[in-house]
Amino acid sequence: MIPRRRTFAALLCGVGLATAADYKYGSQPYDALEEFIYEGTRPDGSSLTDLIRSCKLRGGTNTSVAAEWVRLVYHDTATHNIADGSGGLDGSIFFEVDREENNGSGMKNTLSDFSSFPSKYISRADIIAIGTVFAVAACGGPVIPIRGGRIDSNVAGPYGVPNVTDTTEHFVDTFAKQGFNVSEMIQLVACGHTLGGVRFPDFPDLVPQGTDANAQVVQLFDTTQQFDVNIVTEYLDGSTRDPLVVNNASAASDLRVFSADGNATIKGMATPEAFFSQCTTIFDKMLNTVPSSVTLTDYIELQPIKVSNPQLTLNDDTLQFEVAVRLQLLTNTTSVQLYWCDRYGENENCGGSLKRLAAPASTSTVSSPISSTMGVTLKKYQFVVPIAQSQGIAKFWFVVDHGNGTTTVADNDGAFYTVDQDDVLWVPSMSMAKPVLGSGGWFIVAAVKSGSSPSRVYIDCFGRATSDYLPVNATYDLALNNSHISRSGYDFYSVTTTHDFGATMQFDLVAVKGDGSSSMDSYRQAGFISVSLPDATTVNTTTSGDVGGQSSAPGWRMPNISLLAAVWAGAIVAIACL
Structure with a gap:
């Protein structure tokens, strides 16, 4: 379980703020x-x-x-x-x-x-x-x-x-x-x-x-x-x-x-x-x-560990899982590995304690004027790993080695980070920005499991960064695209949007089954179409250790926090304690 601490505000005035510890x-x-x-x-x-x-x-x-x-x-x-x-x-x-x-x-x-x-x-x-x-x-x-x-x-x-x-x-x-x-x-x-x-x-x-x-x-x-x-x-x-x-x-x-x-x-x-x-x-x-x-x-408090943009998708003929994790560094020798459990087969949910793991494909330092002024170092680790269709991926977590004899297991406080479904997936590598009638449009491609025979596949789209500042919300049905040959157990559906969603568009992708149930690939960012990811890294397996578990690290938040961060927390205390 991720080490937890109460924040300065809760410690000093005892009020029930929703803090990083509640996140x-x-x-x-x-x-x-x-x-x-x-x-x-x-x-x-x-x-x-x-x-x-x-x-x-x-x-x-x-x-x-x-x-x-x-x-x-x-x-x-x-x-x-x-x-x-x-x-x-x-x-x-x-x-x-x-x-x-x-x-x-x-x-x-x-x-x-x-x-x-x-x-x-x-x-x-x-x-x-x-x-x-x-x-x-x-x-x-x-x-x-x-x-x-x-x-x-x-x-x-x-x-x-x-x-x-x-x-x-x-x-x-x-x-x-x-x-x-x-x-x-x-x-x-x-x-x-x-x-x-x-x-x-x-x-x-x-x-x-x-x-x-x-x-x-x-x-x-x-x-x-x-x-x-x-x-x-x-x-x-x-x-x-x-x-x-x-x-x-x-x-x-x-x-x-x-x-x-x-x-x-x-x-x-x-x-x-x-x-x-x-x-x-x-x-x-x-x-x-x-x-x-x-x-x-x-x-909105800084999270010491932050998982972002997890996505299971198709890349050529292979399923590919992409996810980033951002850490507030405690040491300069920190390293991170991604662990996950299969969704299918004999090792389903890490049966027999078999787990798969991989190193990050790339790293970068990120900051804003706020985090810079707070004096914290934020490093983002991008993972790109191939996933066998017969194995899938059900849940994942991270093991952080601080390089000083301590490790942190980041597993969402024991609940793990989950990949909820693989029935319908957005495929950014086959999608594209496609201006339509002089406005900004998107060509969106979805992969739907072969044989599932959905009664409907659609995207619910939202854009707020428009030229007239008015939000746009529109729904489009996707049609089976026979020009893309089925592969890796998936058929392809597509649609071209015709509304002008502005600089960015977010959407939920939904496949409705014949029995009325549905699967959703939610909160996808059309802007990722233009983002180049690093090559996938090698997958290894291990049977050592437990799935997830407690950390031996003393804590994420207090080391490496500057006086200005304490001033910020003090400001929250002053406001919260009024």
Whole structure:
């Protein structure tokens, strides 16, 4: 059984949070969210992390990508009305960018950055929230705790962002309507304005045109492009360059906000520790400001071991099993092997203790701004193994050798990881992206066991990363494809989708039998069509040891966790213990 520990939050305040210790494999949307938050990529490898890594600037400009992402999240949240529970962080900003309150190329740039990453289990609003915590961490800030489960609005929300020329009273009233008191208003503006600045030509009344009339000019809020306390200390010592303080008295909105309580709150943010702590708390509140009808997930914690994308498929004339496992490394000499039991034959379910095993086909290090800031090393091991049709595969697990005399058996807390069926399988190697009538289509091929005579084979498809931001859900029936000769005990069925599912498409593949029962190959990612896998590795057998079992490792989570990870856990404690 995988070694388990209670998390910092549960240890310190005794509340019943759903934590890593409560996690069970196959929990959606938790699985999809956890992988994206800590690895920073879609399952097909497309990376949100690369767009923000090292607090990068956009193109050849002095524009902070992180600042644009953080501006967007508040503008989406600003639709919230605490009185009736409507609005908030719900993705409606995708339908509001033509408003004056959302002017500027930064908004459109950010929508473009985020547009290809929503999926069946991760909404546009979740991507906005994740992008915010990535932006903060990538620019040297704290790790903001994050939940998932936001529900997208597919229409514009009400106006909600105050104008730079508004009075102090109007700012206070506007933020109060959104659910923020005066101190929280000040914290939110200060924490948001530690990144970026004001740009010409977006705000020509605040930032003058440069010598090149076509060039962007950015006047920064403070002297750095990092997430730091300078926005506060420079305001307090009179050296600020913040254009919303010094440029135009009628548009000095930061000055009016910061001084709304006689500078009491801003003075309380004047140390790096206080600034990080208060920004963590107020950003957490902002990210969780959602319509009252929405129930968010628990905080998404890093799993020390994470199994992803298990798939049994056909490769040429052979069944092939593919799976990846990601580990939080405790030592630099860690090695991993995949073990499994046959589904059929004399060794069914490891009868006679015979088990099959293989080494990984490839390894890679993965990270996001969150996992990097936490100081953890995450390594992913990709397994690709041939499976004899007469043997099949029923369940699998991993044995991790830490190279220091200890091993961990990762077997889903004794429940094992299972391959539930082999009656119907998606075949990525025979499928392809196939534009249809100018829209994005997919040619999907399924392998169905010969002789099963299904009454129906169909795919239930979902796409959220569409050009018009509206989700698409459609079902297609597959037909027997006689152009593909039956092999390895399987017949082939196919269909070409005609809806535009956008950048990604997820689908469930179902074969219905004559008796009404069905088999499903679930949550398949069309993006894997373009992913090249390493060659399959050699399969060995052993009769030594038990199937699964206890680990001799002292624990996964506590070694190699940095102070910043403890700060993140402390933030969760503070929130959970309120």
